[in-house]
Amino acid sequence: xxxxxxxxxxxxxxxxxxxxxxxxxxxxxxxxxxxxxxxxxxxxxxxxxxxxxxxxxxxxxxxxxxxxxxxxxxxxxxxxxxxxxxxxxxxxxxxxxxxxxxxxxxxxxxxxxxxxxxxxxxxxxxxxxxxxxxxxxxxxxxxxxxxxxxxxxxxxxxxxxxxxxxxxxxxxxxxxxxxxxxxxxxxxxxxxxxxxxxxxxxxxxxxxxxxxxxxxxxxxxxxxxxxxxxxxxxxxxxxxxxxxxxxxxxxxxxxxxxxxxxxxxxxxxxxxxxxxxxxxxxxxxxxxxxxxxxxxxxxxxxxxxxxxxxxxxxxxxxxxxxxxxxxxxxxxxxxxxxxxxxxxxxxxxxxxxxxxxxxxxxxxxxxxxxxxxxxxxxxxxxxxxxxxxxxxxxxxxxxxxxxxxxxxxxxxxx
Amino acid sequence: xxxxxxxxxxxxxxxxxxxxxxxxxxxxxxxxxxxxxxxxxxxxxxxxxxxxxxxxxxxxxxxxxxxxxxxxxxxxxxxxxxxxxxxxxxxxxxxxxxxx
Numbered sequence: 001x002x003x004x005x006x007x008x009x010x011x012x013x014x015x016x017x018x019x020x021x022x023x024x025x026x027x028x029x030x031x032x033x034x035x036x037x038x039x040x041x042x043x044x045x046x047x048x049x050x051x052x053x054x055x056x057x058x059x060x061x062x063x064x065x066x067x068x069x070x071x072x073x074x075x076x077x078x079x080x081x082x083x084x085x086x087x088x089x090x091x092x093x094x095x096x097x098x099x100x101x102x103x104x105x106x107x108x109x110x111x112x113x114x115x116x117x118x119x120x121x122x123x124x125x126x127x128x129x130x131x132x133x134x135x136x137x138x139x140x141x142x143x144x145x146x147x148x149x150x151x152x153x154x155x156x157x158x159x160x161x162x163x164x165x166x167x168x169x170x171x172x173x174x175x176x177x178x179x180x181x182x183x184x185x186x187x188x189x190x191x192x193x194x195x196x197x198x199x200x201x202x203x204x205x206x207x208x209x210x211x212x213x214x215x216x217x218x219x220x221x222x223x224x225x226x227x228x229x230x231x232x233x234x235x236x237x238x239x240x241x242x243x244x245x246x247x248x249x250x251x252x253x254x255x256x257x258x259x260x261x262x263x264x265x266x267x268x269x270x271x272x273x274x275x276x277x278x279x280x281x282x283x284x285x286x287x288x289x290x291x292x293x294x295x296x297x298x299x300x301x302x303x304x305x306x307x308x309x310x311x312x313x314x315x316x317x318x319x320x321x322x323x324x325x326x327x328x329x330x331x332x333x334x335x336x337x338x339x340x341x342x343x344x345x346x347x348x349x350x351x352x353x354x355x356x357x358x359x360x361x362x363x364x365x366x367x368x369x370x371x372x373x374x375x376x377x378x379x380x381x382x383x384x385x386x387x388x389x390x391x392x393x394x395x396x397x398x399x400x401x402x403x404x405x406x407x408x409x410x411x412x413x414x
Numbered sequence: 415x416x417x418x419x420x421x422x423x424x425x426x427x428x429x430x431x432x433x434x435x436x437x438x439x440x441x442x443x444x445x446x447x448x449x450x451x452x453x454x455x456x457x458x459x460x461x462x463x464x465x466x467x468x469x470x471x472x473x474x475x476x477x478x479x480x481x482x483x484x485x486x487x488x489x490x491x492x493x494x495x496x497x498x499x500x501x502x503x504x505x506x507x508x509x510x511x512x513x514x
Contacts, residue, residue: 044445047453048438048441323449326449327446327449330442330445330446330448331442334438334441334442334445337438338438346438346439346442348439349442350442350443350446350496350497350501351446352446352449352493352496354449354450354489354493366488366489368489368492368493369492369496370493370495370496370497371496372496382496383495383496385495386492386493386494386495386496387492387493387495387496388492390488390489391488394488396488397488397489399461400450400461400462400488400489402459402461403450403457403459403460403461403462404449404450404462406458406459407448407449407450407451407452407457407458407459407462408448408449408450410452410453410458411448411449411452411453414453414458
């Protein structure tokens with residue numbers, strides 16, 4: 001009787017459990033995607049509980065930052081400046097695998113890689129980035145002369161080469177998809193960077209922005225002022241100009257109203273959460289995004305899987321940004337440390353966002369926000385009265401922006 | 415007996431120091447500063463101030479000055495307004511105890 005009581009208590013204990021007890025092995029977390037969300041989650045999991053085994057999988061052997069990558073297009077930074085390695089994470093005890101996660105089995109709690117190897121997990125973190133929906137723009141493949149360059153890497157370099165090869169007097173056409181998309185201010189910053197390059201190297205050239213949205217989606221007044229004052233007559237902005245088709249041989253893009261010819265054509269594609277999220281049933285909204293519990297980042301569709309970054313159905317007022325993904329990675333890591341130990345996660349997570357845009361080689365504007373969990377609304381919301389945008393562009397913020405990049409990369413990787 | 419054991423075990427679990435000896439809520443709150451000010455408040459740059467090892471009162475007074483607009487800034491006025499007094503105290507406590 002006494003023995004039975006004790007066994008009873010022991011099994012209840014393992015349910016309530018301290019880390020490791022009842023599991024028979026150290027808690028295992030697998031993280032898919034080593035960008036702003038995934039790398040941060042992996043690093044903080046190891047920092048906050050070194051007893052947790054963390055395996056981080058990414059297709060790329062190195063990290064190339066999307067934030068700041070527009071500066072490469074403007075000729076103001078190199079690819080080396082925005083590339084980081086994963087050795088720092090290895091020093092934290094993260095097992096970093098260069099591989100492609102091709103399938104998740106939520107019932108067996110396992111991830112299969114393209115190589116055929118299978119990783120088992122107690123909790124899975126999916127920070128998979130976005131998939132580009134090329135087929136929503138007729139004739140667009142992202143593989144020919146018309147590039148997206150919306151994931152920093154080879155296409156960033158290729159687009160820079162196209163701009164360098166373009167004759168003076170040419171037109172660079174940039175298409176912006178309907179929001180939400182990765183990095184709301186990114187296209188407008190890109191227009192600034194290209195204009196900055198043109199102003200120096202080919203001053204008779206033009207930048208034409210075809211925006212599917214009714215207005216500039218972020219820092220609108222500041223961007224428009226920069227175009228007028230820094231690049232007068234060079235940047236043309238057309239709202240409500242959704243590109244529905246492209247022709248790479250003619251170098252034209254088509255909207256509902258007309259066709260436009262460019263010398264360099266750059267289409268930011270419509271987006272949804274990456275394929276692995278779709279295949280796993282993590283997408284909950286509009287066939288595009290993954291809803292999560294903002295206290296833990298756990299999927300609202302599939303248990304034990306946590307989704308981070310641009311793939312999430314953004315909470316109110318929350319942009320799809322690298323800084324936001326970094327914040328989500330920490331909330332997720334903190335929650336996993338508690339959940340894997342059988343404790344309650346923090347009921348009041350806080351996140352913030354800071355997003356800098358370079359309107360020239362040195363001058364920068366920002367948008368910032370602070371987000372606190374609201375139990376009544378069951379989501380995380382921006383604090384009223386906090387946050388905002390720059391009063392004006394400044395070189396001071398340019399210094400802060402580059403400092404931000406170095407600190408957030410260090411926060412993820414060293 | 416059973417209940418006592420469970421309660422004792424639960425208490426033991428709760429009392430176990432999380433690694434780093436700080437409450438999970440405090441270190442999570444402090445971690446919201448890291449993207450700009452460096453992990454554990456140690457900045458990798460000259461331009462962003464390191465918060466680690468700063469006196470508690472200094473962090474509290476500066477955060478309040480930013481929030482109330484008595485200290486000029488580009489961005490910190492907007493960030494500071496997002497945190498409550500109590501949260502600022504927790505963050506300040508946390509960083510004051512970190513090694514520089």
